Amino acid sequence: MxxxxxxxxxxxDRFRALRKAGTVSAISxxxxxxLVDGGSMLLPKYRHVSAVVGDEVDVDTSRAGAWVVVGVLG
Structure with a gap:
């Protein structure tokens, strides 16, 4: 190579490590x-994200303690 x-x-590889996939289990x-990394987290989302329960979402994990849903996958 x-x-x-x-x-x-x-x-x-480093950019991929800053994102995680999760599944929406509820809306509050x-x-x-x-549901991400084996646990359930209450996360903010960008305004354009229109997710429903069961959707797989893209989570930006680049800031420790400030994860945010940035999109719906698929």
Whole structure:
């Protein structure tokens, strides 16, 4: 593997590590209860996210303690 390809692969891996997939288990006002990493978390979402119970969602985990739902997968 060339150096450029190795660097690109490492960057891709690091960005992928900043996102997690979860499943919406309930809706509480403007926040979502999401099953992620084996637990349930009440997370805020961006305004454009229109998720319903059962949807698989994309969670931005780049800020410790400030995870946010950024989209619906699929």
């Amino acid at each position: 060339a150096l450029g390809e190795a660097v690109a692969a490492e960057i891709d 006002g403007i926040k979502l209860w999401v």
